[in-house]
Each structure stands twice: as C-alpha cells, then as structure tokens.
Amino acid sequence: MFQRILYAILTSLLLWVAWPPNNITPLLFIAFIPILLLERNLSLSGEGGTGKKIFLYSWLAFGLWNIFTTWWLINAHWSGLLMTTLVNGALMALVITIFHFIKRKLGNQRGYIALPFLWICLEILHKNWDLSFPWLNLGNGFTENVEWIQWYEYTGAFGGTFWIWLVNLLLFSALTAFQKSKNWSSLALRLVLTIIPAVLVPIQLSHLRYSNYEEQGEEANIVVVQPSIDTYTEKNIMSNEEQAVKFLRLGNFEMDSTVDFLVGPEDLLTEGTYIDKLEETSPLKLYKAVVGQYPNLNIVSGATLLQHYSTTPTSPTAREYNNTEAWYDVYNSAIMINRYDSIPYYHKSKLVPGVEMMPFSSVLKPVLGNLISSMGGTSNGLGYQKSREVFTSADGQFKVAPLICWESDFGEYVTEYIRKGANLLFIITNDDWWDESPGYIQHLHYARLRAIENRRSIARSANTGVSCFINQRGDIIQPQPYKKPVAIKGVIKANTELTYYSKAGDVLGRVSLFISGFMLLFAFVKGYLKKVNSLAQR
Incomplete structure (x- = not known):
C-alpha cells in the first residue's frame, strides 16, 4: 500500500x-x-x-x-x-x-x-x-x-x-x-x-x-494600459469616471498621432451601464474627447453592460429588478470607441463557472444559489452572446478579436474569431483576483499558444499585470511588473493568413x-x- x-x-x-x-x-x-x-x-x-x-x-x-x-x-x-x-x-x-x-x-x-x-x-x-x-x-x-x-x-x-x-x-x-x-x-x-x-x-x-518564421501583416501601433486598480479595495469605491481618467492619463504618456489602438483591461468600467445609454455616460464622453484629438484612434476596453427588457424576456440569465417586473441582463463586455458614432460591443461568452454562470443551473441553483452570491457572483449568471464579434478599426485596416479573460484559454473557440476575419488578438483581463501567485503567470503564458496556433499577434491588457505584447511566434514582448501602473507602446503585425489549425480546429x-x-x-x-x-x- x-x-x-x-x-x-x-x-x-x-x-x-x-x-x-x-x-x-x-x-x-x-x-x-x-x-x-x-x-x-x-x-x-x-x-x-x-x-x-x-x-x-x-x-x-x-x-x-x-x-x-x-x-x-x-x-x-x-x-x-x-x-x-x-x-x-x-x-x-x-x-x-x-x-x-x-x-x-x-x-x-x-x-x-x-x-x-x-x-x-x-x-x-x-x-x-x-x-x-x-x-x-x-x-x-x-x-x-x-x-x-x-x-x-x-x-x-x-x-x-x-x-x-x-x-x-x-x-x-x-x-x-x-x-x-x-x-x-x-x-x-x-x-x-x-x-x-x-x-x-x-x-x-x-x-x-x-x-x-517571418511575421506577416501590416503594422499596428498599439498602446496597452495596465492601470493596476486593486480589485478588492479600489474598484469598490472608484467610479467609472475615475477609472476611465486613470486609464486615459496613463495612456496619454505614450499617445501620438500614429497610434491605432489604446487598450484597457477587462471590467475597466465596473459600474453597470445600460447599452442604450452608453454614449451619454461621462467615461464615454472622455473617450470620445481623446478620439477627437486622434481621429484614427480606436479605444478598446472592458465594461459592465446592462440590457433592459421592456417585456418579460426569453433570456435565461435575465433577472428581475426588485420585484418591479422590470428585467435586465448583466454582461462582462468589451467595447470599442472611435470617430464613428456607433459603439460596437462584445459580451463575454466563455463564462467562469460559479462566479459568472451557474453550472447545471436547473439542478444546482436551488442548492448553491446563496454560495454563488457570497462569491460575488449571481445564481442567474451573466448574459452572453452565441456568436463571436470582431471589432473593425476606424480606417478598416484592422480587425480585432476582443478576448475577455479566460476566453484566451480555449483554442478552438479563438479560431471562430479568426475565421471571421480577425487579424489581431486583444486579450483584456483582470488577473488580480488571484493576487501575486502562479495563477496570473500561468494565464499569461497560456496566451502564447493562441498566437502560435493562429499566427496572430496579441496585445494583452491585464488590470494588475502582466500586460505585454506577444508576437506570432509566441514570444512575450515588454512584459510589465505585477501591480505597476504603466502604459506601453509597441508595434505588432496584423496577419490575415489562416493556419491549418485556424481553418480545421x-x-x-x-x-x-x-x-x-x-x-x-x-x-x-x-x-x-x-x-x-x-x-x-x-
């Protein structure tokens, strides 16, 4: 024995x-x-x-x-x-x-x-x-x-x-x-x-x-921001506007007229914002003001978005607001702002079991609903979308896959963006949940596999780190220290060729x-x- x-x-x-x-x-x-x-x-x-x-x-x-x-x-x-x-x-x-x-x-x-x-x-x-x-x-x-x-x-x-x-x-x-x-x-x-x-x-x-291997594609100038806003303390007291100001202030140190994208992390705008009122919020007005200075700039960041329903929804994740027969969905989303009026958004679809979605909800919700709530989640789960969304830059040259958090850990899932024309991968994440541990390092390195599988360059914005660029061979470029507020500027290439894995999965x-x-x-x-x-x- x-x-x-x-x-x-x-x-x-x-x-x-x-x-x-x-x-x-x-x-x-x-x-x-x-x-x-x-x-x-x-x-x-x-x-x-x-x-x-x-x-x-x-x-x-x-x-x-x-x-x-x-x-x-x-x-x-x-x-x-x-x-x-x-x-x-x-x-x-x-x-x-x-x-x-x-x-x-x-x-x-x-x-x-x-x-x-x-x-x-x-x-x-x-x-x-x-x-x-x-x-x-x-x-x-x-x-x-x-x-x-x-x-x-x-x-x-x-x-x-x-x-x-x-x-x-x-x-x-x-x-x-x-x-x-x-x-x-x-x-x-x-x-x-x-x-x-x-x-x-x-x-x-x-x-x-x-x-x-020689990297392929047109060059994209990217500024990635690592705001380092503590998840357990600062995010609970900072407004969306305050977080947006910190993000833009850090990014401004690296900004010039050649920059194509300014990238911020997952859940940067923590307070829930209704989708139909997004343009009216002060953070978005700040974003638009920056874009006004740089007409070719595209700002990509995370946000908590809400969807209001005027009638009883068919969405399985919708929740009722204080027994008022008003229903809404909550999404962990990515948004893009540029010189155009419309604001494209993508709702995270690979949700974390427990915190963002209730596994086997019909069976487990009555048993584990209170535990999920104590973890900061909801037994209803977050909303999601069934299809992948690709963001197209203002000049039409770049198509971005906005991967949110651990979506970057699912290889075949990422290929769905590639087949929709994505020539760049942006990973926006908040790895502060695990503190300074092997967790955030492992998550960083797993992203390298997506670069190799699809021969796509990556810009990675992590709230507290590690923010960096990853080239098409999987090399990590300009990795930033954990918990350091910083912005980095780099040039990555937007490959349009499909690998065998991108095509076949x-x-x-x-x-x-x-x-x-x-x-x-x-x-x-x-x-x-x-x-x-x-x-x-x-």
Whole structure:
C-alpha cells in the first residue's frame, strides 16, 4: 500500500514541478510513468476491486496535482480550489480507470493505444461543458518553451497532450520490458530508435520553424494600459469616471498621432451601464474627447453592460429588478470607441463557472444559489452572446478579436474569431483576483499558444499585470511588473493568413472522440459476449 501511495504522490509531484511557472518541462515526459506502474501492479496483483483501487489512487495523484498547481484559486474563494481538486481530480482518475477497463477487456496493446485519446476526450469535455476548466490541459505545459511547439499551428494544444502521453508510454514500455529481460542492449536500442527521436524530432522541427518564421501583416501601433486598480479595495469605491481618467492619463504618456489602438483591461468600467445609454455616460464622453484629438484612434476596453427588457424576456440569465417586473441582463463586455458614432460591443461568452454562470443551473441553483452570491457572483449568471464579434478599426485596416479573460484559454473557440476575419488578438483581463501567485503567470503564458496556433499577434491588457505584447511566434514582448501602473507602446503585425489549425480546429480532438468511443464500445461488447458465452457453457 505504501508503494502505491508513493507512486501516486510521485506522479503529482512530477507534474507540479514540470508545470509553469516552475519550468522543468522535460519532467512531463516521465510524469505519468509512476501512475502507469501503479495500474500495472494492481492489474497483476489479482486483488478484488482493482478498478475501484485504481480510481482512488489516481484520484489521490491528480487531486494533489490540482492542489499544488492551482492552490491560488483560494485567493478568490475556497470553493474554486475544492471543485478543481474533487471534480477535476476525479475526472482525471476516471480516465485512468476507463483505460484499465479497456486494457482488461481488449488486451494491453489496445489499452495503451486508447489512453492518449481518452485523456484528450477529457480535455475536450473541459472546453465545452458547464464545469469547463482547461487550465491543466497537458498541452499547456509547454508554454514556457514555445520554441518546442511551433507545430501547434497544425495540431493545436491537443498535439502537446498527445506528445506527452506518447513519450510516457514509450518509456514505460521500455522500462517494463527491461524489468523482465534485464537486457541493457535492448533498452539502449529502444532509446535510440524510438524514445529519443520521439522527443527530439518534434523539438528540432519546431526550432527550425521558429528560426525561419517571418511575421506577416501590416503594422499596428498599439498602446496597452495596465492601470493596476486593486480589485478588492479600489474598484469598490472608484467610479467609472475615475477609472476611465486613470486609464486615459496613463495612456496619454505614450499617445501620438500614429497610434491605432489604446487598450484597457477587462471590467475597466465596473459600474453597470445600460447599452442604450452608453454614449451619454461621462467615461464615454472622455473617450470620445481623446478620439477627437486622434481621429484614427480606436479605444478598446472592458465594461459592465446592462440590457433592459421592456417585456418579460426569453433570456435565461435575465433577472428581475426588485420585484418591479422590470428585467435586465448583466454582461462582462468589451467595447470599442472611435470617430464613428456607433459603439460596437462584445459580451463575454466563455463564462467562469460559479462566479459568472451557474453550472447545471436547473439542478444546482436551488442548492448553491446563496454560495454563488457570497462569491460575488449571481445564481442567474451573466448574459452572453452565441456568436463571436470582431471589432473593425476606424480606417478598416484592422480587425480585432476582443478576448475577455479566460476566453484566451480555449483554442478552438479563438479560431471562430479568426475565421471571421480577425487579424489581431486583444486579450483584456483582470488577473488580480488571484493576487501575486502562479495563477496570473500561468494565464499569461497560456496566451502564447493562441498566437502560435493562429499566427496572430496579441496585445494583452491585464488590470494588475502582466500586460505585454506577444508576437506570432509566441514570444512575450515588454512584459510589465505585477501591480505597476504603466502604459506601453509597441508595434505588432496584423496577419490575415489562416493556419491549418485556424481553418480545421481540433481535428485531433475529433479523432480522439471517435477512437475512444470505438474502443469503449468494443470493450463493452466483448465483455458482454464473453459473459453470454460463459453462461451458455454452464
């Protein structure tokens, strides 16, 4: 039992140490070997309840990994860490348990073939269901080594997940073969012919692409502002006008007639403003005054917008105002202001479970409504829009994807903007919820994957940091210190070409769903037929 617990803890520690920002990335290639050894030992033990034991030991391993890697969620609310530990840890353990079931029914070879695809299915789930949490998707683990993963422009981050599992399984196979034969020459041959090439060939190809890639597109002059307004104190007492003044004052230090965009963070205008009265507010009048000085300027920032309904709405997120039969929706939005009268806006659509949307609301709202309210959210959830919105600059030259907060963590979701013509990515976020912790660093680095997948330059405005630019190779440019009020000016290129990933999306994900479904169905059918034959022979 002690050895099994040790295996579980070792996997969790290896994954944690390998994960950003620790940046001992090569450990990802061996991190799953202990849990594979654990599963193998339990399978060979002949003990009863093997599947249950595999699940529990795996839950220990992955629950600990979630705690070690995302402990900072407790800075926003303790329930966030609890949910990732219990739910995400259990789902990861379930993947290992399903793999064990397939291996037992279909044989070792088919089981190990199925495992990487099963894990990718979990990552697909985390991009699409009500408890979405793609934070620990394995392909994110290479974000501090973008020279290794330039081929994400073809595979997306799922390619990294598959790569990690492939190398782990090759090493595990070599190790178990050596345990049986004690043949050093056979082990060396495996290393030279399969394992070393499996690691080095993708890295070498990626380095070549990284070295030879030339950024594409017209140059855009961007000023990014990091206002550093404390989320827990200042935002509660500062008016929209005061926040807008601070934003514009910082931006003014870098402004001139060549600037195409002035970018501010998520939720910069905290007080809710009705959409039909947006132009009448003092912050927007301040924005318009600045645009009057620079006719080609476009100002993009976050805002809390409200939508009033004159009749009972069909929107599932609408709420009633103090039992007055007046209804409204609340949105976490991005707005753009330029010389034209109309103000385009986009409502955040990938909402954070718990704080911004009630997962499985019909079931959980009666149970967790009060808890959600105590976290600063609402059991009604925020409103959202079903389609992506692209902002077009005043001169028509640039088309911007306004990604709000963790929308930048969803690879295929971002491609929807690209296919709508976006040639620049703006990420506006407020990472102050987690304080000075690995959380804001991880979030910064995950954005680099979107730049590589789509070969799109990024301007990133984070309320308290890290604000920066990211080029089309995924390099971070001019990163700013955390909690420093600052504005930076940079030139990034607006690429219009589509990568394979931008056009096709997560092909590897769809292949994984097919293979996993087929393997699982095959295992059930074979198990059922075996049981029927056994009964017939009695």
